[in-house]
Amino acid sequence: MNQLEQIRAQQTRVLLIESDPTTRDMLQQWLTEDSALVLSAGNGQHGIALLTSFQPDVVVCDMRLPDRLGLEVLEIAQRVCPDSRVIMTSAVSDTVMVVQSLRLGAADYLFKPFKQPVMLLHAVRRAASDARLMLENRRYREMLEEKNRELNESLRVLREDQEAGRAVQLKIMPPPQKSYGAIDINFRIKPSLYLSGDFVDHFTISKNQVGFYLADVSGHGASSAFVTILLKTMTNRLRKRYEDVSRRVLLPAEILERANEEMLSMGLGKHLSVFCGLIDFEAGQLVYSSAAHYPPPRLFMANHVHVLEDHGLPVGLFQNPGYQNRTVPLAGHFELWACSDGALEVLDGASLALKEQKLVEIMEQANHNVDNFLSLLGITEQASVPDDIAVLLVSGQC
Amino acid sequence: MNQLEQIRAQQTRVLLIESDPTTRDMLQQWLTEDSALVLSAGNGQHGIALLTSFQPDVVVCDMRLPDRLGLEVLEIAQRVCPDSRVIMTSAVSDTVMVVQSLRLGAADYLFKPFKQPVMLLHAVRRAASDARLMLENRRYREMLEEKNRELNESLRVLREDQEAGRAVQLKIMPPPQKSYGAIDINFRIKPSLYLSGDFVDHFTISKNQVGFYLADVSGHGASSAFVTILLKTMTNRLRKRYEDVSRRVLLPAEILERANEEMLSMGLGKHLSVFCGLIDFEAGQLVYSSAAHYPPPRLFMANHVHVLEDHGLPVGLFQNPGYQNRTVPLAGHFELWACSDGALEVLDGASLALKEQKLVEIMEQANHNVDNFLSLLGITEQASVPDDIAVLLVSGQC
Numbered sequence: 001m002n003q004l005e006q007i008r009a010q011q012t013r014v015l016l017i018e019s020d021p022t023t024r025d026m027l028q029q030w031l032t033e034d035s036a037l038v039l040s041a042g043n044g045q046h047g048i049a050l051l052t053s054f055q056p057d058v059v060v061c062d063m064r065l066p067d068r069l070g071l072e073v074l075e076i077a078q079r080v081c082p083d084s085r086v087i088m089t090s091a092v093s094d095t096v097m098v099v100q101s102l103r104l105g106a107a108d109y110l111f112k113p114f115k116q117p118v119m120l121l122h123a124v125r126r127a128a129s130d131a132r133l134m135l136e137n138r139r140y141r142e143m144l145e146e147k148n149r150e151l152n153e154s155l156r157v158l159r160e161d162q163e164a165g166r167a168v169q170l171k172i173m174p175p176p177q178k179s180y181g182a183i184d185i186n187f188r189i190k191p192s193l194y195l196s197g198d199f200v201d202h203f204t205i206s207k208n209q210v211g212f213y214l215a216d217v218s219g220h221g222a223s224s225a226f227v228t229i230l231l232k233t234m235t236n237r238l239r240k241r242y243e244d245v246s247r248r249v250l251l252p253a254e255i256l257e258r259a260n261e262e263m264l265s266m267g268l269g270k271h272l273s274v275f276c277g278l279i280d281f282e283a284g285q286l287v288y289s290s291a292a293h294y295p296p297p298r299l300f301m302a303n304h305v306h307v308l309e310d311h312g313l314p315v316g317l318f319q320n321p322g323y324q325n326r327t328v329p330l331a332g333h334f335e336l337w338a339c340s341d342g343a344l345e346v347l348d349g350a351s352l353a354l355k356e357q358k359l360v361e362i363m364e365q366a367n368h369n370v371d372n373f374l375s376l377l378g379i380t381e382q383a384s385v386p387d388d389i390a391v392l393l394v395s396g397q398c
Numbered sequence: 399m400n401q402l403e404q405i406r407a408q409q410t411r412v413l414l415i416e417s418d419p420t421t422r423d424m425l426q427q428w429l430t431e432d433s434a435l436v437l438s439a440g441n442g443q444h445g446i447a448l449l450t451s452f453q454p455d456v457v458v459c460d461m462r463l464p465d466r467l468g469l470e471v472l473e474i475a476q477r478v479c480p481d482s483r484v485i486m487t488s489a490v491s492d493t494v495m496v497v498q499s500l501r502l503g504a505a506d507y508l509f510k511p512f513k514q515p516v517m518l519l520h521a522v523r524r525a526a527s528d529a530r531l532m533l534e535n536r537r538y539r540e541m542l543e544e545k546n547r548e549l550n551e552s553l554r555v556l557r558e559d560q561e562a563g564r565a566v567q568l569k570i571m572p573p574p575q576k577s578y579g580a581i582d583i584n585f586r587i588k589p590s591l592y593l594s595g596d597f598v599d600h601f602t603i604s605k606n607q608v609g610f611y612l613a614d615v616s617g618h619g620a621s622s623a624f625v626t627i628l629l630k631t632m633t634n635r636l637r638k639r640y641e642d643v644s645r646r647v648l649l650p651a652e653i654l655e656r657a658n659e660e661m662l663s664m665g666l667g668k669h670l671s672v673f674c675g676l677i678d679f680e681a682g683q684l685v686y687s688s689a690a691h692y693p694p695p696r697l698f699m700a701n702h703v704h705v706l707e708d709h710g711l712p713v714g715l716f717q718n719p720g721y722q723n724r725t726v727p728l729a730g731h732f733e734l735w736a737c738s739d740g741a742l743e744v745l746d747g748a749s750l751a752l753k754e755q756k757l758v759e760i761m762e763q764a765n766h767n768v769d770n771f772l773s774l775l776g777i778t779e780q781a782s783v784p785d786d787i788a789v790l791l792v793s794g795q796c
Contacts, residue, residue, distance in 0.1 A: 093493045099507045102500040109497045137539075144542040151549035158556040161591055165620030168666050193559055195620065222563030222593065222620050226627045233631055236663060265634060268566050 012128040015056035016040040017047035017073060018089070019066050023112065027060065030117035031124065044068030051080050057131040058107075058124050063090040063097055071097075074104050083135040085127035162194035162222070169195060169225055172232045174202050176370075180210040182281055183396035186370045187214075190342075190379055190389040197224025197272075198340045198390035199231060203239055205250055208282035213255070214293070214392045215315075216340040217272040224388075227263070227270050234262050252276035252289035253323035256315060260291075260323075263316030271316035275308070275338050277394070279330070284398040286328045286336070291315045295356045297338035298363055299328060305360065308336070330398035337363040338394075339373075342387035346377055368395060410526040413454035414438040415445035415471060416487070417464050421510065425458065428515035429522065442466030449478050455529040456505075456522050461488040461495055469495075472502050481533040483525035560592035560620070567593060567623055570630045572600050574768075578608040580679055581794035584768045585612075588740075588777055588787040595622025595670075596738045596788035597629060601637055603648055606680035611653070612691070612790045613713075614738040615670040622786075625661070625668050632660050650674035650687035651721035654713060658689075658721075661714030669714035673706070673736050675792070677728070682796040684726045684734070689713045693754045695736035696761055697726060703758065706734070728796040735761040736792075737771075740785035744775055766793060 014036045018024040024040050031038045039054050041047035044065040051059070059077050063070035074086050085107035090097060098109050107127040114120055177186045180202075187200040197217035205211045215231055217224035238258060242250045255276050263271065275293035279286050286299070290310035299306040306328060313321040339359070349355035366373040370391050379385060412434045416422040422438050429436045437452050439445035442463040449457070457475050461468035468486055475484050483505035488495060496507050505525040512518055575584045578600075585598040595615035603609045613629055615622035636656060640648045653674050661669065673691035677684050684697070688708035697704040704726060711719040737757070747753035764771040768791050777783065 095491045095493050095496055098493055098496045098500065102496065102504065102507055106500065109500055141535075141539055141542065144539065144546060148542060148545055148549065151546065151553060155549060155553050155556065157591070158553070158560065161560075161593075161619035161621070162556065164617065165624065168621040168624050168668065171666055172664060193555070195559070219562065221559035222623070223559070223566040225620070226563065226566050226624065229624045229627050230631055233628055233660065233664065237635075240663075262631065265638075266570060266631065268569055270566065 012036040012058060012124065013054060013056045014038045014124060014128075015047065015050055015054055015059045017044065017059065017061040017065065017070075019043060019062060019064075023114075027114070027120065030120060034117070034121050034124070036124065036128075042066075044070075044073050047073055048076055051077055051084075055081055056084050057135075058127045059084055059086045060120070060124065061086060061088055062112075063088055063092075063101075071100055071104060074101065074106055078105050083131055083138060085131045085134075087123050087127055159194070165222065165225065166191070166194045166196075169228065172229065173200065178202065180204060182398070183210050183279055183394065185210070185212060185392070185394050187390065187392040188370045188374055190374065190385055191220070192342070192385050192388050193221045195222050195225035196220065196388045196390075197228065198342065198388035199228035200390055200392050201232065201235055202394075203235070205239070205242070205278060209278055209280050211250065211252075211255075211276075211278045212392065212394060213252075213274055213276040214338045214340065214390055215272050215274040216293070216342075216388070216390065218270055220388050224270065227268060227272060230262065230266065230268075231259060231272075234259055250278075251325050252278055252287055253325045256289055256291050256312065256323040257321075260315045260318075260321055264319065268316075271314045273314055273341075277336070279394065279396070281330075281396065281398055284330045286330055286334075287325050288328070289323045289325050291321070291323065293338070294341050295339070295344065295359060297336060298360055299334060299336045300364070301330065301334040302332055308338075333397050334395065335363075335368065336394040337366075337373075337391070339391040340387075340389060342385060342389035343377060343391065345386050346379065346389070368393070410434045410456060410522070411452065411454045412436045412522060412526075413445065413448055413452055413457045415442065415457065415459040415463065415468075417441060417460060417462075421512070425512070425518065428518060432515070432519050432522075434522065434526075440464075442468075442471050445471055446474055449475055449482075453479055454482050455533075456525045457482055457484040458518070458522065459484060459486055460510075461486055461490075461499075469498055469502060472499060472504055476503050481529055481536060483529045483532075485521050485525055557592070563620060563623065564589070564592045567626065570627065571598065576600065578602060580796070581608050581677055581792065583608070583610060583790070583792050585788065585790040586768045586772055588772065588781075588783055589618070590740070590783050590786050591619045593620050593623035594618065594786045594788075595626065596740065596786035597626035598788055598790050599630065599633060600792075601633070603637070603640070603676060607676055607678050609648065609650075609653075609674075609676045610790065610792060611650075611672055611674040612736045612738065612788055613670050613672040614691070614740075614786070614788065616668055618786050622668065625666060625670060628660065628664065628666075629657060629670075632657060648676075649723050650676055650685055651723045654687055654689050654710065654721040655719075658713045658716075658719055662717065666714075669712045671712055671739075675734070677792065677794070679728075679794065679796055682728045684728055684732075685723050686726075687721045687723050689719070689721065691736070692739050693737070693742065693757060695734060696758055697732060697734045698762070699728065699732040700730055706736075728794075731795050732793065733761075733766065734792040735764075735771075735789070737789040738785075738787060740783060740787035741775060741789065743784050744777065744787070766791070 028038050044067045061070050061073050087108040088101045088106045089110045091112045108123040185202045197220045199215045202212035217227040273292040275290050277288040291312040292314040297308040312323045344355045347355045362376045442465045459468050459471050485506040486499045486504045487508045489510045506521040583600045595618045597613045600610035615625040671690040673688050675686040689710045690712040695706040710721045742753045745753045760774045
């Protein structure tokens with residue numbers, strides 16, 4: 001809005017429809033002296049013509065015009081200038097006419113002759129203030145609608161971007177369930193945004209060996225998802241190299257050492273916790289190493305629950321963290337449950353220890369099913385969660 | 399809203415304030431038969447007490463109450479039930495009273511005695527419809543405001559996520575300007591969203607050699623930014639390995655072959671164009687290889703413009719693309735300009751050839767400065783661009 005437009009917007013615009021020239025001139029003078037911008041018409045036809053072009057804030061219209069009824073003008077004004085307010089004037093005191101004006105939505109009704117400007121100016125100022133309020137209300141609503149459209153559009157663009165990113169992230173994840181001989185691997189990831197900083201991978205290491213890990217990158221969303229890409233390329237490469245050399249075994253602690261090196265050299269300012277495991281189903285053993293993974297995974301076997309603890313440092317923070325390989329013999333049916341700490345955040349509980357206990361109960365109740373696990377946690381498809389949640393179940397027979 | 403609430407919401411709620419018991423009972427019966435939900439009061443005090451608890455759509459109020467003026471009740475009703483409409487009734491035809499009601503915002507004015515229900519019912523229905531409209535308007539505005547808050551919040555979360563991603567992406571990029579002995583490297587990237595699929599890297603290969611590349615991943619945003627992380631880890635690794643072996647030279651075509659292998663094995667469904675170069679300032683030569691990079695970079699040297707063409711295939715689409723190394727001898731001062739095809743999108747021009755010509759003119763006019771290049775393209779800090787734009791300037795003396 002330029003300066004002129006601003007002044008015009010502040011000045012009350014009044015349309016005066018009055019057939020008597022003396023009255024018209026007098027009213028016009030009063031209103032102009034009261035700093036209104038006034039246009040006047042001597043009959044209904046001319047007045048109606050000015051309505052659309054002038055868009056007055058206030059119409060002051062006589063009940064008796066030479067060519068029309070004032071009530072007709074009132075009705076038309078309400079339709080073509082819905083933001084304006086209409087004041088009716090009349091020389092006769094006729095209750096029926098007043099009531100009709102009221103029904104048609106007039107703002108005021110003034111009796112002539114006017115001796116002094118005070119009544120008219122008061123009525124016009126009040127009507128102008130009402131008109132301005134109506135206009136402001138409408139503009140505010142339009143502004144809200146426009147803002148809504150803009151926000152929706154920005155959100156659509158960002159969401160589409162995140163969804164495209166999510167599609168790429170899903171492509172690099174292995175299938176959510178797969179059997180490796182006698183070993184079944186199942187996992188689910190529930191991201192808190194579209195992109196996840198939780199990541200699971202599993203793969204064949206040799207004829208008798210299957211490897212897997214569950215990683216939880218600090219933070220969530222795009223920046224953490226970047227790290228999952230990095231992890232995946234690294235493990236892809238390691239596996240490839242070990243396939244070539246074929247003799248050596250790729251052990252969990254070694255994978256963690258490599259990941260730590262890579263993270264430090266990239267300088268992304270991110271770190272992660274990882275639980276990395278290997279099951280040798282010929283040797284009948286689980287080898288694992290943990291980089292600050294919490295809560296510690298549970299191994300259910302022969303009515304006993306083993307806590308897979310290991311106090312390794314997080315990946316990406318320290319030089320030479322010295323990861324260890326731990327070995328657990330496997331016999332008969334076993335179930336290994338691991339999940340990221342996001343699962344603890346959705347549980348009620350007075351302390352972390354109590355929450356962890358609840359989590360282990362849920363693992364037992366889940367009946368060998370990762371979807372049951374999530375639903376026992378209260379996680380639905382639609383639910384939003386404060387942090388990414390990953391759950392991994394490795395089960396089998398040794 | 400439950401079923402009862404819905405029925406209540408549909409039924410017009412009328413508050414009747416009338417001191418004459420016969421009239422009150424008659425009006426209540428008419429309105430109830432017209433399916434309104436009616437409460438009645440015999441005086442102003444009781445009527446006012448019911449206003450807040452009952453929240454009527456319509457108030458029918460007599461002008462003359464035993465304890466108050468009807469106009470007082472009208473004024474209070476407008477204040478405590480702003481969404482309701484008030485109909486005044488009166489046994490006397492008094493113009494002043496009607497005008498006062500009108501000024502105070504009454505919806506209608508009816509004269510008693512009522513012979514038939516028609517006038518009253520018509521007035522109440524009209525007022526109820528107005529009241530409902532006012533209520534709907536208010537609810538609509540509140541809904542818009544609430545929606546705005548929600549959208550702003552969602553947008554804030556997604557934007558913060560993208561900004562965090564952008565911060566990580568910037569961390570893995572080299573400094574935007576750096577000198578390697580007699581060679582200066584400058585680049586700028588203008589992402590179309592927060593995250594970019596355009597990526598530039600430069601690094602020392604050996605004492606006399608500097609390497610660089612400009613990559614443009616298909617698409618833009620998070621999904622494309624993932625690929626830039628992958629590229630960076632790959633080149634980091636390659637450089638590291640060649641540092642160890644130290645004798646062999648890391649040539650551009652070899653970098654492209656590795657990137658191609660890695661992209662194919664990851665199966666991200668993304669591909670990219672890359673211009674990769676190496677300057678040996680002892681041998682005085684540029685070696686480059688291009689994987690479908692367009693527009694071809696320009697080498698300005700001794701008043702001559704060399705077009706650095708090479709018809710290599712995009713990275714990530716084909717097995718064994720067979721990238722070639724091209725060699726150009728360098729002598730005296732040179733300037734190598736490369737940019738991604740996003741730059742062509744912001745240029746006017748009837749054909750790609752004409753746009754490309756314009757781009758080369760801009761390179762010449764930019765006066766050895768990548769910021770000048772962007773500003774000649776019309777790119778400001780605030781401007782949004784349809785595709786990521788990267789520009790790289792390698793200049794020096796051989």
